[in-house]
Amino acid sequence: MLSETKNIIRKITKGTALVSFVFIILISALLIINYIQLKSVSPIENNRVEKLIGKLSQNPNDEELKQQIRSVDLMTRKAFFTSEWQLDIGSYFLLVAVILLIASVLIYNSLKFEVTKPEAPTTRIDFWMKRSNERIWILSLTMIIVAFVVVLLFLSKNSYTDFNTEKDGLSANEYSNTNDVKDQNIQIQEILKKADNSLVNSIESITDVYPADADEKDFPDDNSILSNYPSFRGPFGLGVSNQQKLPTEWDGVSGKNIVWKTAVPLPGYNSPVVWGNYIFLSGATAQKREVYCFNRKNGKLIWSRPVENIKGSPAAAPKVTDAGYSASTLTTDGKRVFAIFANGDLICFDFEGKQLWAKNLGVPDNHYGHASSLNFFHNLLIVQYDQNKTRNLLALSTHTGNVRWNTTRPGHISWASPIIVKNGNQYEIIVNNEPYVASYDPETGNELWKVDCLSGEIGPSPAYADGVVFAVNTYAKLTAVKAGNPPKIIWENEDFLSDVSSPVAWKDYLIVTTSAGEVACYNTKDGTLFWSNEFDIGFYASPIIANGKIYMMNRNGVMHIMKTDKKFSLVGVPKIGEKSDCTPAFANGQIYIRGQKNLYCVGNK
């Protein structure tokens, strides 16, 4: 009876094992096919979608094409996630089948008990023969491994670099501190030399420093600067204009208070700069770069100059993303205008459009594209040339383009712009950088002070008022630093942090706008919040304080005008009717706004 039951169980388990085995084979095959399919379908890199997107860029208003892209994208994603789900479920089925198979086999085996016949007693020859074989095979396998190693060594002879100079008598400490790696390691020496060359290659043309010529004393005084709008965020780059009687109402669509409107030939995120009757802009694409001079009174294009044939300029433009090819705002000293582009071309024209000098600073290694704007101090053009590999603050002669000083700075790349401040009797260049805000002597480029208070990818430039520097960046904090040596952090705040637009400070008020549409007004003295407000559309353009009001333009080209007050008080929300990320310029009682395609002059008609 017991034997019969055993037989039945054995038959059942044998059958189960067979079925499980077949099932395992089948599901394994299906899973492998599914896995291969899953590998070939990527919802992110879909050629078909990319082709359709390419088509769309030629015809951006094709709604049918947009719908097709959405459908294809959805289908690809569905296919991907369905395959993933099938893989998950299949794995569970496989697991269950394997468990069944193992259990069946174990039960099946447990019901049979076989004892094998013992072997003959080990003889002398058997024993020692076996031992001898063991030794031979141990040595044989060792020799195979050694042969493999020798072949590997031979094949990899020139594939790997020997960084290990310690082996050659040079400690790691010496290695990192010395400029001249010892002769023992020629390979490393060559690579490092080449690396050093490649690091300085991008600023090769500016490594030589020249003294100033006697006839370079020609530069505007502070009053002339203050009555114009020569740089990004106005005089000295501080975001404060002394203009009066500025308009607070206009409408780009109906033409209300629009004095003139002119198309700008090439795109660019740089903002207008104004000196006398001249307005300067630049524009660029991957193929060409241009500098424009407009008549301030009627908006007519006075001259347009291509930027080309510059020694060292690369044949192809570098790959840029968010910043585009001409994000840096120009600067003018009243006689010359200076422009810089994403490929490192730096050029100077006089007001008649005659090229005075030009040079290429080397293609910037910058993943978004170079965006720091130019500024000037006396007869020096100040260039914040931050790259992934090197960070340089340069002062070039405004007359000749020769380098007066070149300060290499530690830290990481930034997209902020330098500002010029007068702290007591000392002029200072203030620069935001990751992880610090620092001050430099404009005469020598020497660092005056530095405070570590920033982190992340720094877009906003510093603000300054009454001896206090304000530095901010998203994912960092807003820090007020009493300028001087040593500098002193007087307050910090983390509530409202801008990532693109720069803050502005005037008297007791510090304004911060964010790309999420938030606006906050702090007390510059202690960091207390006077007010804050949240708008629907974010701000990329920097706020400007003029005529006792704050002018902040959102990304849709809608200006938000507020009283500079301890309470939130909105004066108006005029719009140009065109999107804009450029900071407006203020001069001669008018406001100059660069939209996506046009330059507007707004004034009281």
Add this chain to the structure above:
Amino acid sequence: MSKIFKILSFLYFALNSAVLFAQQRFPQPEFDNGHVPPPTQLPFDQGIFMVYLDIFVFVVLLSLITYFILKKRSRRFVFWSTVFSVIYFGFYRHGCVCSIGAIQNVSLALLDKSYILPISVIVFFVLPLFYTLFFGRTFCAGVCLFGSLQDLVIYKPVKVSSWIQKSLGIIPYLYLSLAVLFAATGSDFIICRYDPFIGFFRFSATFGMYVFGVLILVTGIFIARPYCRFLCPYGVLLNWISRISWWHLTISPTDCIQCGLCENTCPVDAIQKPTATVKSEPQEKGTKRLLLFFILIPVFMFASGFICSSLYKPLSMVNLQVRLAQEISDEILTNTKSASQEAITFNASGISVKELFADAAVIQSKIYKGAWIMGALLGLFLATALIRSSIFKYRTIYEPDRGNCLSCGRCYKYCPVDKDRRRKEKAES
């Protein structure tokens, strides 16, 4: 007792409540199209509790299996222990921590003082060694996750010739040496990276690792426990210690009657036959050979050390930092643009090439020295293996090879003495 319970409960909830106050590193994005992001789901922090539970389960299981193997001579318990181990340590705890991988943590902790060794790692590493010293490899029988999984698939184990076993027995030494070298220099945890079974437990692995795991299990149907015998680096340590274990499993509960019925029952070929009928070699020949191997020990050690140390450049490529330095070096030499994400990130980091090369040099230097030590030890192992195969041990009974026996207990039921014991016990009960 109740007070202690209250204090422990308070401590437990206090430690685990930290997660409730955790803040998001980055603020959530706001969507213009009205999409409301779902509330953040915070996983229940099992941390400290599960660590102690793992240790508790590990200690209890190891103690129980040791008791049932040595005292009760129960193969059945070993079987259920393997099942439990696969379910708990494998599918529930996803195969981590494991004693095999713990070698790496311990190696790293020995050289890197800043690395704090978790208590679970200490227990998982030390306890099996301690138990093996006293009771043989009971850990391998049914607590080790790797061993348990392979044990369950043994179906028709074939006998592997001793020359294959001995020659392939070099591989675990090599694997152990490399694992220690890479872990101690902070380069990589290769045991974990090339864990063939973790993919099954986590339902996630590369295709190559799945194939590797399946191959081992399929091989394991006919060649029992291939990973344990020809790869396991922890097995090397257990093998040494088990040789001097105080109380090891025996095939027969009392005196062996030399019936030979157990001879082919061991799936891992760890039963040693009596050698009473074997005549010893001529003394002069044996002595000369032994002497030669003893003289060759320093030669083997130096040669092996030299060979391994000359491999330090390819070996150091396992380290991420060196790999990055190599990529940057190639980039500079060939004047090409960085391709990998690591190189792009490095170029954006502002760290100078010289600093990177200096770091790479430090690691290469460590690997160079480590490779010398590793090579010398491998040379020593090789000489030891040759010496062991030249020594004759007089044996009158069938007994397990203490180093290689995994204490699975499969041999029990083939022993007529044991059968008699069980019959008597049954009759008494």
